[in-house]
Amino acid sequence: MILNRTNALEIIPSAPFAFDPTFHKPDHFTSGDNIWEPGTRWQTLNWQGIPLGLKFANSGTVDNPQIMLELFSEAQLPRHVIDSLVGEIRYRYNIDLDLTGFYWSSQKDTVLAPIIQRLRGMRPGHSGSLYEYLIIAIVLQNATVRRSVQMFQVLLENYGTSLEFEGKELWCFWSPGGLQGVSEEELRALKIGYRAKFIKRIDDYFAQDLIDEEELRKEDRETQVRELLKLYGVGPATVWYLLFDVFHHWDFFNHISPWEQKIYSKLFFDRNPEDPAPVDELLQYFERYGKYKQLAVHYIWEDLFWRRESEHIPWFEREIRT
DNA sequence: CATCAGGGCCCTG
DNA sequence: CAGGGCCCTGAT
Structure with a gap:
C-alpha cells in the first residue's frame, strides 16, 4: 500500500x-x-x-x-x-x-544520578496497542532474541500490511481479530510452535470484545492484573511488562527473570553471573526508589543498552542472548 | 550425531 | 506448590 x-x-x-x-x-x-x-x-x-x-x-x-x-x-x-x-x-x-518528582528523589542516588544526566527527558512507553504488545510478548516467551525476531517477522509478512511512505517500506500490524480466518495449524506452519495456540486464543478474545484496552486503562492495577491474567498465554512475566509499557505503572516491580537477575546482580552487587544475588534481595534493593521503582529500572536498563552502542561491556555482552 | 536451554506458561498430581 | 511438556533453533 x-x-x-x-x-x-x-x-x-x-x-x-x-x-x-x-x-x-x-x-x-x-x-x-x-x-x-x-x-x-x-x-x-x-x-x-x-x-x-x-x-x-x-x-x-x-x-x-x-x-x-x-x-x-x-x-x-x-x-x-x-x-x-x-x-x-x-x-x-x-x-x-x-x-520532576522522579528526578528530584533520585538526585543523590549514586547509581541513578549519572544515568539521569545522560538520559534526562527520556520517556518510557511503547508504540503498540495492548493487542500488538501481547503478540510481541508471546513470541518473546521461551525463545532467544533471534528466534523472536524471526517469528514476529513471519507473522507481519503473512498477516500485516506492507506500507510505503517517504521511500521507506515498513510492515504495519493487522487489526485485533484479524486472525479469525486463520487456523492454528496455519500459524504452526510458520514455526511459532505452541505459541500458535496462545495467539489464536488471544485473537479470539479480542474478536469477541471480551477486553477493551481503553476501559482497562481506567481500572485500578489489581483489576488490570486480574483481567490480563485471564488471557491464555499471559502469566506473571508478561503482566509485569504490560503494566509498565502499556498501562504505565511506574511503581510496580515484582518480577525478575533469570537473565535479568544476573544483570542486576552484576550491576548492583558486582556479583558474578554464575552466582547471582537472590531475586528477593534484588527486589528489596529497588525499594529505595519507592513509587518510581519501575522508572528507575527502565532508566538503568536503557542506559546499559545505550552505552552498549558506543562502548564494549564484555560481561554484559555475555548475558544478552541473541 | 545427541542433548539442551532459551527474555514462560499451562496443566497435572 | 513443584515439575514436566511444549515448538523450534543454534550452541556445544
Missing part, C-alpha cells in the same frame, strides 16, 4: 524531553515496523483499522522540546481520526509525563 496523503502536525512535549531515548529503545528488538536514526523515527501504526505511516522528527531541544509529526495515509484522514490519533500518541509515548 502506497501512502501519498500527508498531514503535518506539531507536538509540544512537557520539558525536559529527550527525543532519541524516547523514540528508540535499543533493548527492543528491531521488527520491521519502524526505522530510527538520530532525530527521526519512522513508524507504522494501525489506527482504528487504518494503516498509517508516521514520521517523528525532532525539531526542538531537551529543554525546549518540539516534535514534528508527519502522517502518511492512503486516503485523506478525517479531522476526528487525526485528533484521536494524536491523543493516543501522547499517551503511548508519555509525551506529557512529569518527571
